[in-house]
Amino acid sequence: MNTILGLGFILIAGLFSARLINKIKFPSVTAYLLLGIIIGPSLFGLVSEEILSASGLISNIVLGMIAFSIGQNFSLDNFHKIGKSVIWISVLEACGAWLLVTLAFLLILKQPFYIALLFGALSSATAPAATVMIIRQYRAKGIFTDTLLGVVAIDDAWCLIIFAISLAISQAIYSHMVATFFLIRVFLNSIWNIIGAFILGSIIAILSSYFSRFIRTQAEFLIFTLGFILLSIGIAIWLHLSVLLANMFLGAFLVNIDKSSFSSFDVLKTVDSPLFLLFFVLAGANLEIGLLPRLGLIGSVYLVFRVIGKITGAGLGAHISNASKNIRKYLGLGLVPQAGVALGCALVAKSDFPNIGSMIFTTIVATTVIYELIGPICTKIALKRAGEIAID
Numbered sequence: 001m002n003t004i005l006g007l008g009f010i011l012i013a014g015l016f017s018a019r020l021i022n023k024i025k026f027p028s029v030t031a032y033l034l035l036g037i038i039i040g041p042s043l044f045g046l047v048s049e050e051i052l053s054a055s056g057l058i059s060n061i062v063l064g065m066i067a068f069s070i071g072q073n074f075s076l077d078n079f080h081k082i083g084k085s086v087i088w089i090s091v092l093e094a095c096g097a098w099l100l101v102t103l104a105f106l107l108i109l110k111q112p113f114y115i116a117l118l119f120g121a122l123s124s125a126t127a128p129a130a131t132v133m134i135i136r137q138y139r140a141k142g143i144f145t146d147t148l149l150g151v152v153a154i155d156d157a158w159c160l161i162i163f164a165i166s167l168a169i170s171q172a173i174y175s176h177m178v179a180t181f182f183l184i185r186v187f188l189n190s191i192w193n194i195i196g197a198f199i200l201g202s203i204i205a206i207l208s209s210y211f212s213r214f215i216r217t218q219a220e221f222l223i224f225t226l227g228f229i230l231l232s233i234g235i236a237i238w239l240h241l242s243v244l245l246a247n248m249f250l251g252a253f254l255v256n257i258d259k260s261s262f263s264s265f266d267v268l269k270t271v272d273s274p275l276f277l278l279f280f281v282l283a284g285a286n287l288e289i290g291l292l293p294r295l296g297l298i299g300s301v302y303l304v305f306r307v308i309g310k311i312t313g314a315g316l317g318a319h320i321s322n323a324s325k326n327i328r329k330y331l332g333l334g335l336v337p338q339a340g341v342a343l344g345c346a347l348v349a350k351s352d353f354p355n356i357g358s359m360i361f362t363t364i365v366a367t368t369v370i371y372e373l374i375g376p377i378c379t380k381i382a383l384k385r386a387g388e389i390a391i392d
Contacts, residue, residue: 003050007278010047013039014277029133029280029376036284037369047285055282060243062279064233065272066132067244070153071201071251072265085327086150089317093151093335094124094158096313097306098166104305109298114170115356118349121166122364123306125159125342126335128152128244130372133276134379136269142388144326148334148379151314153248155335157194163345167352174353196241201249204232208250209258218267225264226271283372299363303370310335326386333382337375338368 014032021031039046102120105111111119131152135145168184208228215221229247236246254264311332318328346364350357383389 003048003054006046006048006051010035010039010051010278010281011274014281018277026377028137029130030373032277032280033284033372036281036286038284039281040285047282051282052285055286058275058278058282060233060237061230062272062275063129064229064236064243064247065268065275066129067153067247068229068232068251069132069265069268070128070149071248071253072255074150074153074248074252075255083150085147085318085321085323086154088321089147089314089323089327089331090151090154090158092317092320093126093310093313093332094155094162096316097123097309098162100305100309100312101302104301105298109301111298112173114173115360117166118170118353118360119302119363121159121163122342122345122349122360123302123309123338124155124162125338125345126152126155126310127337127342127372127375128155129276129279130337130376131334131379133280134376134383138380138383138389140383140388142386143324144331144386145383145388147323147327148331148382151331151335157245159342159345161191161194167349171352193240193242194245196239197236197245198249200232200235200239200241200246201251202253204228204235204246204250205253205257208254208264212258212264221264222267222271225267298359299367302363303367306338306367307336330382330385333378336371336378338371342368 014035017031017035018028021034022028036047038044041047041052098120100120101123102116105116105119106113109116128149131148134140135149208224212221212224215224229250232247232250233243235241236243251265314332314335315328317323318331323331342364346361350361353360380389
């Protein structure tokens with residue numbers, strides 16, 4: 001297929017595959033991922049190389065839009081209601097997975113400490129894209145939904161810090177060098193990533209708020225909003241900052257300094273559905289199904305103990321922050337998906353550790369296939385049991 005024919009095929013096939021899978025009460029995200037795997041190079045090879053090579057571009061745009069939308073949940077009024085819970089839950093669910101996976105690799109698999117630490121750090125990441133898609137599909141609303149969105153939004157920051165610390169310690173052990181030097185250097189790089197994203201998001205938000213007074217029609221507002229989101233994504237990539245964090249801060253600042261900014265979030269919903277579909281289908285197409293047989297004991301331990309760590313940590317954080325009963329019981333289920341951030345960190349590990357990097361990356365890619373297939377279903381179950389799904 002040529003590129004345009006392939007895009008048309010993906011959109012139409014994605015639409016009907018979602019309709020089909022909805023009949024058995026599965027989320028649309030699962031249908032898109034399965035379709036991607038089926039038409040991808042691993043099976044029927046119906047996706048052209050040109051479309052696959054555009055995956056990075058589409059991923060950055062969609063993740064930027066998702067992060068921007070998540071930023072809406074950080075209005076001061078909303079944050080006063082859920083802020084305490086979001087901080088406690090996000091810290092403990094990330095650290096819970098980090099600690100539990102590290103111990104499992106040490107005690108059960110008898111892996112060296114630096115390998116166990118790297119897998120533990122990678123397990124702390126959560127993918128916001130699938131969670132946002134499920135919430136939109138079922139029109140979920142309420143404190144549980146707001147808390148879940150807040151947790152997956154800020155989780156990226158904790159993952160970056162945890163991975164930076166773990167990478168520094170692992171590098172020191174691996175190369176038999178002084179740990180302090182590596183720890184300080186990599187930790188400072190991670191802090192710069194977060195602070196830089198914060199500064200970038202705030203500056204773009206101020207500029208957007210100022211120039212929005214010259215916008216008159218909804219069509220202009222759509223172009224205006226997309227333009228500033230793409231500016232934020234592009235500058236973040238140029239400065240080697242987190243696209244997710246920069247755009248989350250952009251949305252959070254905008255919603256607090258400009259009361260009319262809710263139009264920015266609403267107008268995006270008119271165009272984001274086909275982009276979301278392309279994002280998840282191409283994610284499925286890029287995941288190699290042939291890696292699954294190589295999952296083995298390492299992948300199985302990673303799969304199980306990461307989920308246990310996430311659910312346990314989220315429950316503990318909810319208990320400490322006196323969150324509602326539904327949040328204590330079910331929020332951890334919404335943290336199962338894992339994709340972009342974990343894969344990005346795994347690529348860093350692959351380049352820094354030539355001997356074991358390929359094994360780490362292969363395991364993360366293979367487990368991502370499973371997490372991205374079962375994760376949306378777990379998120380739907382959590383929202384349904386919390387009583388916040390508007391339509392089924």
